Amino acid sequence: MRELRSRLSGLLGRSEALLVALLLASGAFGAALSPYFLRVSTLFDMTSQFVEIGLMALAMTLVIVLGEIDLSVASVLALSGVVLGSLHEAGIRLAMGLPAALGLGTFLGLFNGWLTTRLKLPSLVVTLGTMALYRGLGQILLGDRSTYGFPAWFVSVDLHYLPGTPVPLPLVIFALFAVVFYLLLHRTVAGRLVYAVGNNAEACRFSGIAVDRVKILVFTLSGFMSAAAGIMMTSRFGSARWDMATGLELDVITTVVLGGTSIFGGRGTVAGTVLALFVIGTLRYGMGLANILPQNQSVVIGALLILSILAPQVWTGRRRPHLPRTSSTT
Amino acid sequence: MEMSPSVESPAVRWVARLRDLGLLVALAVVVVVTAFRSPQFATAANFQRILLDISLLLIVATGETMVVLTRNIDLSVGSALGLVGITVGFYLKGHPDIPTGLILAMGIGLGTLLGSVNGLLVAWGRVPAIIATLGTLSMYRGLVFVQSGSQQVNPQDLPARLIALARPTALHVPWMVILALAIAVAALLFLRFSRTGRAMYATGSNPMAAHLRGIPTQKVVFVTYLVSGALAGLAGILYAARFATVNPASAGMGFELQVVAAVVIGGTSILGGRGSVVGTVLGALLLGTIANALAVTGVSGFWQRAIEGGIILAAVSADAVLRQHAPGRRGEHA
Amino acid sequence: QQVRIAFIPKNLGNPFFDAVYAGVQRAAGELGFSTVEIGPPTADPASQIPFIQQQVAQNVDAIILSANDAHAVVPALQAAMRRGVKVVTVDADAAPEGRQAYIQPVDFTKIGEEQVKLLAELLGGRGEIAILSATTTAPNQNFWIEGMKVELAKPEYSGMKLVKIAYGDDEPQKSFRETEALLAGYPNLRGIIAPTTVGIAAGAQALETNRAADRVQLTGLGLPNQMRQYVKNGTVTAFQLWDPSQMGYAAVYLVKAMVDGFEPKPGLSFAAGDLGERAFGENNVVIAGPLTTFTAENIDQFDF
Amino acid sequence: MTPLSVEAVLATRGLTKSFSGPPVVRDVDLDLRPGEVHALVGENGAGKSTFLRMLAGVHRQDRGQILLDGAPVEVSSPSVAQSYGLALISQEPMLFPDLSVAENIVAGEYPVARPVPWVRWGAMYLEAQELLESIGSNLDARQRVGGLSVAQQQMVEIATALARRARIVLMDEPTASLSPREVDRLFGIVRTLIKRGASVVFVNHRLEEVFTIANRITILRDGAKVGTFPTSEITRDEVVRRMVGRDLVWLYDKPPSQAGPVVLEVEHLTRRGVFHDVSFHVRRGEIVSLAGLVGAGRSEVARAIFGVDPPDRGTVRVDGQPVRMRSPREALQAGLAYLPEDRQHQGLVLPLSVAQNITLSILREVTRLGWLRTGAEEAIAGRLVERLQVKTDRVAQPVEQLSGGNQQKVLVGKYLVTHPKVLILDEPTRGVDIGAKAEIHRLMGELAQQGLGILMISSELPEVLAMADRILVLREGRLVKELSPDEATEETVMRAAVGALDGVPEGTCGAG
Numbered sequence A: 001m002r003e004l005r006s007r008l009s010g011l012l013g014r015s016e017a018l019l020v021a022l023l024l025a026s027g028a029f030g031a032a033l034s035p036y037f038l039r040v041s042t043l044f045d046m047t048s049q050f051v052e053i054g055l056m057a058l059a060m061t062l063v064i065v066l067g068e069i070d071l072s073v074a075s076v077l078a079l080s081g082v083v084l085g086s087l088h089e090a091g092i093r094l095a096m097g098l099p100a101a102l103g104l105g106t107f108l109g110l111f112n113g114w115l116t117t118r119l120k121l122p123s124l125v126v127t128l129g130t131m132a133l134y135r136g137l138g139q140i141l142l143g144d145r146s147t148y149g150f151p152a153w154f155v156s157v158d159l160h161y162l163p164g165t166p167v168p169l170p171l172v173i174f175a176l177f178a179v180v181f182y183l184l185l186h187r188t189v190a191g192r193l194v195y196a197v198g199n200n201a202e203a204c205r206f207s208g209i210a211v212d213r214v215k216i217l218v219f220t221l222s223g224f225m226s227a228a229a230g231i232m233m234t235s236r237f238g239s240a241r242w243d244m245a246t247g248l249e250l251d252v253i254t255t256v257v258l259g260g261t262s263i264f265g266g267r268g269t270v271a272g273t274v275l276a277l278f279v280i281g282t283l284r285y286g287m288g289l290a291n292i293l294p295q296n297q298s299v300v301i302g303a304l305l306i307l308s309i310l311a312p313q314v315w316t317g318r319r320r321p322h323l324p325r326t327s328s329t330t
Numbered sequence B: 001m002e003m004s005p006s007v008e009s010p011a012v013r014w015v016a017r018l019r020d021l022g023l024l025v026a027l028a029v030v031v032v033v034t035a036f037r038s039p040q041f042a043t044a045a046n047f048q049r050i051l052l053d054i055s056l057l058l059i060v061a062t063g064e065t066m067v068v069l070t071r072n073i074d075l076s077v078g079s080a081l082g083l084v085g086i087t088v089g090f091y092l093k094g095h096p097d098i099p100t101g102l103i104l105a106m107g108i109g110l111g112t113l114l115g116s117v118n119g120l121l122v123a124w125g126r127v128p129a130i131i132a133t134l135g136t137l138s139m140y141r142g143l144v145f146v147q148s149g150s151q152q153v154n155p156q157d158l159p160a161r162l163i164a165l166a167r168p169t170a171l172h173v174p175w176m177v178i179l180a181l182a183i184a185v186a187a188l189l190f191l192r193f194s195r196t197g198r199a200m201y202a203t204g205s206n207p208m209a210a211h212l213r214g215i216p217t218q219k220v221v222f223v224t225y226l227v228s229g230a231l232a233g234l235a236g237i238l239y240a241a242r243f244a245t246v247n248p249a250s251a252g253m254g255f256e257l258q259v260v261a262a263v264v265i266g267g268t269s270i271l272g273g274r275g276s277v278v279g280t281v282l283g284a285l286l287l288g289t290i291a292n293a294l295a296v297t298g299v300s301g302f303w304q305r306a307i308e309g310g311i312i313l314a315a316v317s318a319d320a321v322l323r324q325h326a327p328g329r330r331g332e333h334a
Numbered sequence C: 001q002q003v004r005i006a007f008i009p010k011n012l013g014n015p016f017f018d019a020v021y022a023g024v025q026r027a028a029g030e031l032g033f034s035t036v037e038i039g040p041p042t043a044d045p046a047s048q049i050p051f052i053q054q055q056v057a058q059n060v061d062a063i064i065l066s067a068n069d070a071h072a073v074v075p076a077l078q079a080a081m082r083r084g085v086k087v088v089t090v091d092a093d094a095a096p097e098g099r100q101a102y103i104q105p106v107d108f109t110k111i112g113e114e115q116v117k118l119l120a121e122l123l124g125g126r127g128e129i130a131i132l133s134a135t136t137t138a139p140n141q142n143f144w145i146e147g148m149k150v151e152l153a154k155p156e157y158s159g160m161k162l163v164k165i166a167y168g169d170d171e172p173q174k175s176f177r178e179t180e181a182l183l184a185g186y187p188n189l190r191g192i193i194a195p196t197t198v199g200i201a202a203g204a205q206a207l208e209t210n211r212a213a214d215r216v217q218l219t220g221l222g223l224p225n226q227m228r229q230y231v232k233n234g235t236v237t238a239f240q241l242w243d244p245s246q247m248g249y250a251a252v253y254l255v256k257a258m259v260d261g262f263e264p265k266p267g268l269s270f271a272a273g274d275l276g277e278r279a280f281g282e283n284n285v286v287i288a289g290p291l292t293t294f295t296a297e298n299i300d301q302f303d304f
Numbered sequence D: 001m002t003p004l005s006v007e008a009v010l011a012t013r014g015l016t017k018s019f020s021g022p023p024v025v026r027d028v029d030l031d032l033r034p035g036e037v038h039a040l041v042g043e044n045g046a047g048k049s050t051f052l053r054m055l056a057g058v059h060r061q062d063r064g065q066i067l068l069d070g071a072p073v074e075v076s077s078p079s080v081a082q083s084y085g086l087a088l089i090s091q092e093p094m095l096f097p098d099l100s101v102a103e104n105i106v107a108g109e110y111p112v113a114r115p116v117p118w119v120r121w122g123a124m125y126l127e128a129q130e131l132l133e134s135i136g137s138n139l140d141a142r143q144r145v146g147g148l149s150v151a152q153q154q155m156v157e158i159a160t161a162l163a164r165r166a167r168i169v170l171m172d173e174p175t176a177s178l179s180p181r182e183v184d185r186l187f188g189i190v191r192t193l194i195k196r197g198a199s200v201v202f203v204n205h206r207l208e209e210v211f212t213i214a215n216r217i218t219i220l221r222d223g224a225k226v227g228t229f230p231t232s233e234i235t236r237d238e239v240v241r242r243m244v245g246r247d248l249v250w251l252y253d254k255p256p257s258q259a260g261p262v263v264l265e266v267e268h269l270t271r272r273g274v275f276h277d278v279s280f281h282v283r284r285g286e287i288v289s290l291a292g293l294v295g296a297g298r299s300e301v302a303r304a305i306f307g308v309d310p311p312d313r314g315t316v317r318v319d320g321q322p323v324r325m326r327s328p329r330e331a332l333q334a335g336l337a338y339l340p341e342d343r344q345h346q347g348l349v350l351p352l353s354v355a356q357n358i359t360l361s362i363l364r365e366v367t368r369l370g371w372l373r374t375g376a377e378e379a380i381a382g383r384l385v386e387r388l389q390v391k392t393d394r395v396a397q398p399v400e401q402l403s404g405g406n407q408q409k410v411l412v413g414k415y416l417v418t419h420p421k422v423l424i425l426d427e428p429t430r431g432v433d434i435g436a437k438a439e440i441h442r443l444m445g446e447l448a449q450q451g452l453g454i455l456m457i458s459s460e461l462p463e464v465l466a467m468a469d470r471i472l473v474l475r476e477g478r479l480v481k482e483l484s485p486d487e488a489t490e491e492t493v494m495r496a497a498v499g500a501l502d503g504v505p506e507g508t509c510g511a512g
């Protein structure tokens, strides 16, 4: 895997090192912008605002390395939250509701994978449809209401800390998942299959790999992570509605591609995604503290996204034309 | 929808070229079912409304089709639409007497400029299209707010002649619709019969091979972004004409997803090289008809989104199934 | 040290909240406070939370907020109050445990009634009517719609029939399309109430485009600046609103009182600058002012 | 440096290129005379393709000069090369899968109308069809290229180069997957080209072909030129010795095999429009060869057996057990392995490393509880790389950086490690050099002796004759002949492949 990563950096002209540098730079930028930035407790607290994106981005990294995309993540998040809330309203204990919500998200992911592989349709099209469908189901279920009134232990997970530290619980959960995904993608046979299928699904089929099964599993995983994010967000808000996390799928994808994952599949790392998540989070937090409007923040994030690719090229002065890899002829 | 014909007889080939059959079937089902449920649906006035609704989508999706054919994507179209709409809208506040033609030209010009940024980044900057246009998506939207100071353009700021573009003409068809159809037909002919159009297919089908054949792939990609930007700019003006309001937070917000949806539902491959404007027209028509049908039949607002998603899935599934069983096509090789 | 107030509207770029903020600034100018207006570009439920947290991290003294969702903001607001930040909601309330006081623009229980009365006048008391609302989730909208339904049930409105409630999501484009769908779907439609500033403006434009103004009466809650043209060219005869700046103005004076140690409680009252005394009702709700009806005669007296 | 000879149309002086390590083409001087067929030979990875790619503007040289008609030129891009009248037929077909054969042939130079330059589709199809016929292919010009066999794609590539009317044609192993009839046609075309005044550089590992067509031979070894020799003044053995740098036993003499019980039985296999009622069997320890012309349906039969494209009718049994032919996975589990002919798309995952490619089908063996054991993986790969003499820096090198022949060796290695009962090899030595080819043949012999049944598809008749215990000839999707080694000669096989009557039928391509 070390090879792959060095190749990745060679090909895209950037690496995790660049992202680390960016992270430091955005930290310095934030500190320069606002005197309130370098306060340890708030610095840790801010992570809770993007941990849900991070959870989904971890799974999305696998999805995109596989050469697919999942636009329905934010809708799965919302529907899981809504179902959790509805079950709770119906008097079902959270001890049952939580696994049910997770199970539902997992199933929704499975459905995405099943449709994609069965119909041999691009996942972009399939998840464009389920994106509307899943969110619509949440809307049918809950209508215009929001559900709230969860037990106190469940609400505000972001205000619980690792004992004796300023580290909020969501960050801990994310870190655990990040490690799991790192091992999964870079150390296990499952990860190898994801890379192989993402690079050449046809050759994998000839090698006796159950390509469709790999795809379905990864979509299922994405559904699971979205549901986990949905539970976390519901806890954070103490309530759930059908329209929570609207448009978040774009943030998730932005994070993954800034992290160096190729949208054409076959390349990408978990470390890149994690770093990119913190780069964007730090920047947004710093600018937010300086009362820079979110739309102006967007200009900065957009420029960063482009510069992160452009700058290293100018730096190394490479002149070879960038050509996406050739497609399969069969 | 592939332009390259296959081995079979002309008749079979013709049917195969109507690969959009599945979409047509889906469209027909939506129309018939809705017509039965609501007497107001199948009226001339309502069809005119559908056409007006999709013409914005169609114009932008036509440009997007070209971009996608070259194995790229333009996610900035919604923001570009908003930016052009706001910029020209604010300009018109102070200059109410500008001829409509000039206003359209301004929109196209500004849009082309925005498109050229994408084109430069992708073609010569070698920034992957999704990253470049995700970036400009954010940047252009940010500029919309900066440009407008978060204020919106109100109906009284816009010349009546501009707004008249979205009104029925003597022929009962608004200019906007005529314009959209003309653009689609022009793009269709361009893609089928011009060398640059064919180069777009070649570039998307195998960029490396196109480069080795001496096809100026960078120029080709650049041109597609120019076209996409120009059409998004034009749509920005027409948006102002249709809604008489340009709000920085909502003009074109999320529009890129609808546009990409129309293109891919229309059968253009996101891996490039395969697809056509005919498919895109059908895709846009399907999306527009679904939205209209849901509104007209008085389906509860709570159900609309789920039904819309369900219909899209059903339509593309029907399409995929029909395609897999189409004559002369081997599913395994698709 | 100067008192710092953050105003968080539902979304930026909304002329209504610009008017509220104008009131905030006027009061802050009188009191020597500093203010900032910051918020999300679109009015979705969770989007205000980061702004609340960022303002708390900056140690502001008070947050004035119009809530996109009554419940989602509660944990963040409670955390803010625990850190000593004063929290006052305006226009759209958060759940009572999430704020110390709420300034209601007018008596909301009256809005449904007043709107139905106005439309009945315009229609001569008969015909099919529809409502064009914002999002399906907006609490104010739903409260007012409830009020309208109750009012319509009264015998004097037996000639009027509510045929449809449409949702334009406070997006001009969607509202426009929904209005057109109403026109198409209900040929006998005589009146539309759009109790949302975005909805009524888009609705007016749709009436004008479809040349339906002589058939259908549109009214609702709108901003004079946005509606002026339609009132003048006869597309819209009359609509209503309160003066949004009064809410902002009163809120800042309430913050001042609270910073000085005042604890809002039902029955108590505070001095709201040149608005005079304002009293707290149940749940610490304060009503800022009356509802105004705008017509071609008076509209030029207003600029917001 | 060699002094410049006046009559050279194309010359290189000191041409050098390196990628990341040491140069892979080093100080190469070469003169191409007008009207000459100049063969370029060398072991896999010697630098032949890299050399041609520099001439064609695909790579830029690090050092050295390219001269056209004696004048130095900068070939900075493929389009510049084209404007100089250079055309490259590349080793791996570079085509547009979504476009028709005709568009592939003319792409970039469409016939257009005047004064408005719109593409004249009718004229384009007509032109392309004529061109195809002139090279003896009856591919339909309107057919989509995606889905063509490698050999058919190679024919399209050749037609493309012809359509350019190039002055200098660079052919990188154009015959690697062609059968004798197509090779003959190609040589006919080359001679026509020469008559028209063009010159040809010709890369090939099949020395008999080199000696048939070339005027002169340039030998490369490890990127450096060993020498240029007129074909008449050098022998094959001499060429091989100079290529390898030492004496080499480059012919594998297969011992007669001991056939055991039947391991693979194929009955009435039919796929409409492609092949019909194909029945045969393979015994343990036996090497059976499937011969035929390009497009006869050999690969199709193999793919059907392996479950890639399920057949319409027929059964396949391994050790008497029926195989459900629905996916390659099931076929593998039943003990079948299939080495596909299209290594770039079906065989290898190019961006992955040599080791990762080799273990792709046997991941189970290098995993413990889902954990990858990279050490075990590299050990397996290391052994194969050594055995097959894959020229690679390290087993962790991405396969896409290997030369074509070395990629093929990795592919062979990948299938040798799967321990199947029946191994189907589709053009196993395509593009492989003589030494490695002998090694692959030796391996095949060993596997057969261990009791494997081997079904080999090859377009190279000498290979078929040397290796096969039985030869099955396929023509237009039907098994027309079975030959024992005693009966088989190049002539009997070819006669069966083209049709018993000598009026060679013109419809042997594109079974569909």
Ligand SMILES: Nc1ncnc2c1ncn2[C@@H]1O[C@H](COP(=O)(O)OP(=O)(O)OP(=O)(O)O)[C@@H](O)[C@H]1O
Pocket: D019, D020, D024, D042, D043, D044, D045, D046, D047, D048, D049, D050, D051, D091, D391, D400, D401, D402, D403, D404, D405, D406, D431
């Ligand atoms: N892109 C690349 N990156 C790194 N090394 C490369 C690259 N392309 C080729 N090489 C190396 O250059 C050497 C020469 O390769 P080349 O393809 O020219 O060989 P060849 O003579 O054509 O061999 P073959 O007969 O197998 O086709 C090989 O060792 C190969 O590994």
Ligand SMILES: Nc1ncnc2c1ncn2[C@@H]1O[C@H](COP(=O)(O)OP(=O)(O)OP(=O)(O)O)[C@@H](O)[C@H]1O
Pocket: B330, D147, D148, D149, D150, D151, D152, D177, D273, D274, D292, D293, D294, D295, D296, D297, D298, D299, D300, D301, D341, D459, D510, D511, D512
């Ligand atoms: N109906 C069809 N539609 C599209 N392509 C087809 C069809 N039938 C056959 N082909 C293609 O034509 C090719 C000819 O068959 P095949 O490859 O089996 O011949 P072969 O004898 O192995 O010759 P080759 O040397 O070309 O591999 C196949 O690769 C297949 O992809």
Ligand SMILES: [Mg+2]
Pocket: D048, D049, D050, D091, D172, D403, D404, D405
């Ligand atoms: Mg080579």
Ligand SMILES: [Mg+2]
Pocket: D149, D298, D299, D300, D341, D426, D457
């Ligand atoms: Mg073959």
